[in-house]
Amino acid sequence: MESIIKIASLAGQSVKEFARRIVPIVILDDESLVIASREGDDKAFGELVKRYQQFVIRQAYGYLGDSESAKDAAQDVFIKAYEGLPYLENARIFKSWLYRIGRNHCLNLVHRRKIEDDHRVICDSTSDPNTVLKVMVREKINRLDEKDREIIIMRYYQDLKYEEIAELLDIPLSSVKIRLYRAKQALKAILEGIPDEVR
Template sequence: MEVSKLLQKAKKGDDEAFYELMQIHKIRLLKVSYSYLRNEADALEALQEVTFRAYRSIKKVKEPEYFSTWLIRIMLNYCHDQSRRKKRIADTDLLDSLAETIDHSQSIEIQEALQKIDSRCREVIILKYYHDLRIKDIAEILERPESTIKTWLYKGLKALRNQMEDRSGLNV
């Protein structure tokens, strides 16, 4: 069934429709939560909490085409809360996709370099390259203009490149 029809049913209290919506988005939400929380158990707990929060406030979704963005925003907010609470730094699983041909030690260097860049830039890089989100989608999720997202992406990639060059002379 189409997401917009499922959303309409879920907003009217249809639990089955809500369950189907969550099944459609479950994998993407788990990937987002795991990339931030760096722990499978924490990622599953995040999915459970986000499911509860989404269920509780499903009626707030105005446009069906933004349902996915709305869910990701809830997940990001939850992950940020957890990171602040536990003083964690967002994960950089992006590196696995960026560095398939780079050996393990270089991958660790990239992860460490990514941890040292500005958190806003790191978040945009993760959303763009690991989660394959478009600039427009990232802008909606982070509630910022597209131009700001592009700036953060540019600055983040430049900072990551500089970190890598400083660390090992690797040209990224």
């Protein structure tokens, strides 16, 4: 990234102008795209959205449990990220910064809607048993403490590798494994309360 900035300044151009003329946008790293976005290059931010859209949707789905809500939440997350770009001090950490925005936004949504919709599905006698089970598991996951819930969602809803989780949470790989084990044990204890006829 530093070399791109140096070359652009030697050419008397902003990073945005240089990148647009010389470097195809899809091969720019996140840092270059963030800097270009700050300078007003909407295509650069569009590339960031394209690059991380599925990542954010999977994250939101892990918290919210339905596709439409996850897509809506992802749009909100990218709007917040766009508005927050001027305040991102280190453009190199865009992915983990975006993850934190997504997590906080989804937690707010979960707290707002709590479990009203889930109870409606459970109470509906015509509900599909698989739907009821998914809702009950979601409800149980929401009962975990925030750290446990977060790592379960990252691993099993976002399908992130241990290394990716360690990078996003800025913790050692061994800590990821320990936290995931403890979170699974906590979830197992909670899930034991689900009736066998629903399982």
